[in-house]
Amino acid sequence: MYRNEDILFLGTGAAQGVPASYSPRMCGPFPDTRDIRSRSSIRIGERYQIDAGPDAWYQLLREQMSWDRLEHLFISHTHNDHLYLDGILQKQDADDHDQKQLAVYLSAPALDWLLRTRYYGQNLTAPTESDIADLRARLEPCFSFQTLRLREMYTVGEIQVCAVPGTHTGRVADDVALNYILQLSNGFRMLYGVDTGYYAPETVDFLRGSSFDLIVLDCTFGARTDRGTKPSGHLDCRSLVRMVEELDHAGCLHAGTQIRATHINPDQGWSHAEMDRFFSGTGYPIATAWDGLRLRATGASA
Ligand SMILES: [Zn+2]
Numbered sequence: 001m002y003r004n005e006d007i008l009f010l011g012t013g014a015a016q017g018v019p020a021s022y023s024p025r026m027c028g029p030f031p032d033t034r035d036i037r038s039r040s041s042i043r044i045g046e047r048y049q050i051d052a053g054p055d056a057w058y059q060l061l062r063e064q065m066s067w068d069r070l071e072h073l074f075i076s077h078t079h080n081d082h083l084y085l086d087g088i089l090q091k092q093d094a095d096d097h098d099q100k101q102l103a104v105y106l107s108a109p110a111l112d113w114l115l116r117t118r119y120y121g122q123n124l125t126a127p128t129e130s131d132i133a134d135l136r137a138r139l140e141p142c143f144s145f146q147t148l149r150l151r152e153m154y155t156v157g158e159i160q161v162c163a164v165p166g167t168h169t170g171r172v173a174d175d176v177a178l179n180y181i182l183q184l185s186n187g188f189r190m191l192y193g194v195d196t197g198y199y200a201p202e203t204v205d206f207l208r209g210s211s212f213d214l215i216v217l218d219c220t221f222g223a224r225t226d227r228g229t230k231p232s233g234h235l236d237c238r239s240l241v242r243m244v245e246e247l248d249h250a251g252c253l254h255a256g257t258q259i260r261a262t263h264i265n266p267d268q269g270w271s272h273a274e275m276d277r278f279f280s281g282t283g284y285p286i287a288t289a290w291d292g293l294r295l296r297a298t299g300a301s302a
């Protein structure tokens with residue numbers, strides 16, 4: 001039974017998924033199924049989701065869920081593993097959907113990219129501003145698109161949402177990945193930091209004093225040690241721990257804070273169990289997420 005306060009990791013893999021399609025490892029065996037990772041996405045209750053990549057259909061089927069009850073979709077950035085445009089827009093083609101608009105939240109550059117890409121894909125010519133307005137009107141029965149400004153708090157349904165910048169850009173230069181702070185109606189506060197590298201000092205300052213019950217961070221490059229102490233673009237196990245230390249010093253952790261690593265690359269060197277072994281020696285409550293992991297938004301693991 002899926003509850004409104006459930007947080008569900010739909011996927012925990014980076015762009016290629018784990019293992020990668022061109023790798024012989026695709027053929028198995030898989031002694032630990034937590035090492036099979038679809039593209040990263042997280043569902044919060046039935047009504048909220050962050051990101052919808054190319055595995056969204058499979059993830060819903062696996063969890064015996066649908067997007068019928070989904071009302072608010074937050075997109076981090078335009079990379080395909082987070083924004084599977086054709087799949088999201090298929091609401092227009094479903095005969096038996098709920099006839100309500102799905103609210104899609106994203107940055108202004110990401111929305112501009114989305115509309116231009118959709119128009120070009122259908123017409124093979126660059127759109128004018130009036131073409132974009134017409135396209136938006138055609139999508140209106142199924143979708144409302146809402147752009148988010150960084151570091152501003154929005155009320156979305158029953159939750160509060162604020163986007164902070166990851167150090168990661170999508171398909172266009174100014175599409176800075178949105179990392180999401182969500183505060184649920186019961187007061188549970190979470191940070192979903194995917195994709196990102198090490199936060200800029202201004203972002204840590206913005207987060208200072210803001211206490212989280214759950215922090216989910218990008219750990220794309222897992223075991224790799226060649227990316228510097230404060231890498232941009234993506235984190236690895238060691239820089240993730242450094243990021244957590246800095247967030248701890250900034251007052252973002254409390255005694256019950258849970259921390260999960262996600263968005264994991266197939267070629268970074270460590271299995272799920274090896275990553276967890278590393279994290280268990282850090283003194284922080286960090287563990288690696290897996291596809292299908294459910295957490296109660298009360299702090300206790302379900
Ligand atoms: Zn990604």
Ligand SMILES: [Zn+2]
Pocket residue numbers: 077079168169170195
């Ligand atoms: Zn990305």
